[in-house]
Every structure is written in C-alpha cells, then in structure tokens.
Amino acid sequence: MKVCIVFDTLSGYQNKGGAEVQLEKTIEVLKKNNIEVVFYDNSPDTIISCDIVHFFKSLSWYWPIASFCIKHNKPYFVSSIFFITDKYNLVQFYIAKKTKLLGALTVSNIIRLWSNAAYVLPNTTSEESQILNYANARTSIVRNCIDEEYINAAVDKTLLPDKIKILKGNFVLNIGRIEERKNQLRLAIACEKLSIPLVLIGPNNKDNYYDKLMEFDNVIYLGEIWNTSVKKTIINECRLFALPSLLETPGIVAIEAKFLRKKIVITQEGIGTGYFDDYKEIQTINPHSENEIYSAIKNMLVETKESINEVEVPTYEKEIYKIVEFYNKCLNTNI
Known part of the structure; x- marks a missing residue:
C-alpha cells in the first residue's frame, strides 16, 4: 500500500508543535506496518501513483487536491486538527452551511473536504461534534498520544537546567508556542499573584507577546526543548502543569503530564471527553478568565488528592x- x-509543511515547521508531532508519529507507525509513505510534491502523478491520500489539518486550499482525488477515484482521509471558537469563523461556517453561498466562502472548501472524505479523523469528541455540525462526514476519533520514547525515557535530575534546579520543584510549567492562543500572559498574571515562578518552554511565535511575558520577574523562559529525557524530567519536577490555551485538541504535553501523575490546570475549550475523564488531579478552566485561572491554580497547589498509582494514556502504536x-x-470495500 x-x-x-498532504501537509502544510512550510508554515507548520516554522514553529513545530503538536500537529507536526502527530504527523511524524503517524508516518512512523504507517511505515512499521509496511505502508509506503510519500509527500505530495504538487505533481498529479504522485497522487495517481498512490492508493490513498491523507490530508493533515483542515485547510481550504486542500480542496482542489481533494477534487482531483475524487476525479481519479483516489480515496482520501483527513486528520482534521480543527476547532474554532472565534465569532468570525463560527459565523463563516454557519453561513456556508445554511445558505447557498458555498462558492463565495473559503470555509466552504473545508466543508467539502470533510464531506467527501473516506474518513475524517478528529482527535476529540468536541472536534468531532463541531465537524458534524457543518458537514455530512464519516468520522472516527483517533486520539492524540504519547509515544514509547517518552514512556521509556529516563527521569534524571542531573539533566535539569540550572534555572530549574534552584527552584527545587516549586514552579508552574507551561509548554507550547509563545503566542496569544496559548494564553501565557493570563497565566503569568495568575502566577505572579500567587508568588510562584512560571517556567515556559516552546518556540517564540510572536516577539511582542514574548516581550510582554519577559516583563514579569517570575517568568523563566527556557526556549525549545526537544530532548525527550530533559522534557520529561522538567515535567516531573514541576509542582503543577498549566495549559490554559484559548483552545486545545487536547495538547500532547498535557497527556504527558498526566502520565507522570502531575496536577494539571487546563482549558475547557476543545478537549471534550476521553482524555482526562478518569483523572482526579485536574481542573478545567475558562481560559478567558484571569480569576478562574488564578483560583484553579491556587486550589490545585494546596489540595492533596488521593494518590494514583497508574494512569491510562493513549499510545501511537x-x-x-x-x-x-x-x-x-x-480499499477492500470501496467505502
């Protein structure tokens, strides 16, 4: 096979994040199952030579490629990586669904992309519900995961950066792109009120937002860390892991924190069910409320909950x- x-490689890898990890791990498992994988290179012959086409993300410019697949009887899949909360896009999708303006709106191409796919593969129940609200699509949830490398990586305190060692475990940790969507500014304000250091890891996606964060005396920025053992050791060292993003689907690093049985404060936007339903050491928050972020962190820092010996987390395999x-x-049933 x-x-x-098909993937938005250029913009995606300018600041690598969860979507890129999902892509890489999917390819890794496909190859282990003796599936040949090639990337779309703008040549029609590449698609014609393949049995299946797989799109990652839900982008309007994918639709002409998907149309070509349909014309040449090539089934395609979409790992949707999609969730919207802003009013502009919500209105656009609503209009595209309810009116005959499909050709006039770019979001209509995304609806067409979903509706004609062999399968759309969202990560969460919330994502699936939103897609089905707009498209008559065949869906199945394929969850975000942690990989075997992370599970097996050593926790070694000698790997801790010096800036972390001196904190002796008394810090809140956030891992993600430095940008408005990740909402680190509200998190920094909450941590400042609580007089607890906030450690940030991830690529700087927006300089002016980064500059605002660096004005806080309690914020420590470590840059990007892709060494698995180092990252795992830092997560294990933190007092609480916080991911108050404006939306998440659901955040691979949050699953990694769950695996290490860390206390977690996480956004309510986009996650849905199936990831943390069985986990006691977590509190969800409205990411737009500074007071709610503050209160959740404060409560989680003082609460002592029942110890959990084992947690279940999805794995890529x-x-x-x-x-x-x-x-x-x-391929066998022509769905």
Whole structure:
C-alpha cells in the first residue's frame, strides 16, 4: 500500500508543535506496518501513483487536491486538527452551511473536504461534534498520544537546567508556542499573584507577546526543548502543569503530564471527553478568565488528592493502527 501525505509543511515547521508531532508519529507507525509513505510534491502523478491520500489539518486550499482525488477515484482521509471558537469563523461556517453561498466562502472548501472524505479523523469528541455540525462526514476519533520514547525515557535530575534546579520543584510549567492562543500572559498574571515562578518552554511565535511575558520577574523562559529525557524530567519536577490555551485538541504535553501523575490546570475549550475523564488531579478552566485561572491554580497547589498509582494514556502504536485498519477497509470495500 502506498499513501500520499498532504501537509502544510512550510508554515507548520516554522514553529513545530503538536500537529507536526502527530504527523511524524503517524508516518512512523504507517511505515512499521509496511505502508509506503510519500509527500505530495504538487505533481498529479504522485497522487495517481498512490492508493490513498491523507490530508493533515483542515485547510481550504486542500480542496482542489481533494477534487482531483475524487476525479481519479483516489480515496482520501483527513486528520482534521480543527476547532474554532472565534465569532468570525463560527459565523463563516454557519453561513456556508445554511445558505447557498458555498462558492463565495473559503470555509466552504473545508466543508467539502470533510464531506467527501473516506474518513475524517478528529482527535476529540468536541472536534468531532463541531465537524458534524457543518458537514455530512464519516468520522472516527483517533486520539492524540504519547509515544514509547517518552514512556521509556529516563527521569534524571542531573539533566535539569540550572534555572530549574534552584527552584527545587516549586514552579508552574507551561509548554507550547509563545503566542496569544496559548494564553501565557493570563497565566503569568495568575502566577505572579500567587508568588510562584512560571517556567515556559516552546518556540517564540510572536516577539511582542514574548516581550510582554519577559516583563514579569517570575517568568523563566527556557526556549525549545526537544530532548525527550530533559522534557520529561522538567515535567516531573514541576509542582503543577498549566495549559490554559484559548483552545486545545487536547495538547500532547498535557497527556504527558498526566502520565507522570502531575496536577494539571487546563482549558475547557476543545478537549471534550476521553482524555482526562478518569483523572482526579485536574481542573478545567475558562481560559478567558484571569480569576478562574488564578483560583484553579491556587486550589490545585494546596489540595492533596488521593494518590494514583497508574494512569491510562493513549499510545501511537494502538491509535494509529486504527488508521491502518481504516485504510484496508477503504480499499477492500470501496467505502
């Protein structure tokens, strides 16, 4: 079997994040299952030579490529990586769904992309519900995961950066792109009120936002850390992991924090069910409320909850194999 991957590679890898990790791990598991993987290179012959086309993200400019797939009887899948909360996009999708303006709105191409896919593969129940609200699509949830490398990586305090060692575990940790969507500014304000250091890890996606964060005396920025053992050790060291993003689907790093049984404060936007339902050491918040972020962190820092010996987390080997099964089903039954 040969699969063609379509992905917004240039913009995605300018600041690598969860979508890129999901792509890489999917390809890794596909190859382990003897599936040949190629990237779309703007050549029609590349698509024609493949059995299946797989789009990552929901982007309007994918639709002409998807139309070509339909014309040449090439089934395609969409790992949607989609969730919207802003009024502008919500109105656009509503109009595209309810009126005959499909051709006039770019979001209509995303609706077409979903509606004609063999399968749309959202990460969460919230994402799935939003997609089905706009498109008549066949969906199946494939969850975000942590990989075997992270599970098996050593926790080694000698790997801690000096800036972390001196805190002796008394800090709140956030990992993600430095940008408005990740909402670190409200988090910094809450941590300042609580007189607790906030450690940030991730690429600087917006200089003026980064500059505002650096005005806080309690904020420590470590840059990007992709060494698995170092990252795991820092997560294990923190007192609380916070991800108050304006939306998450659901944030691979939050699952990694859950695996280490850390206390977590996380956004209510975009996650849905299936990731943290069984986890006691967590509190969800309205990411737009500074007071709610502050109160949640304060409560979680003082509360002592029942110890959890084991937690269940999804792994790529099992989740991505679902995609392999869908591929086979698609090719064998012409769905």
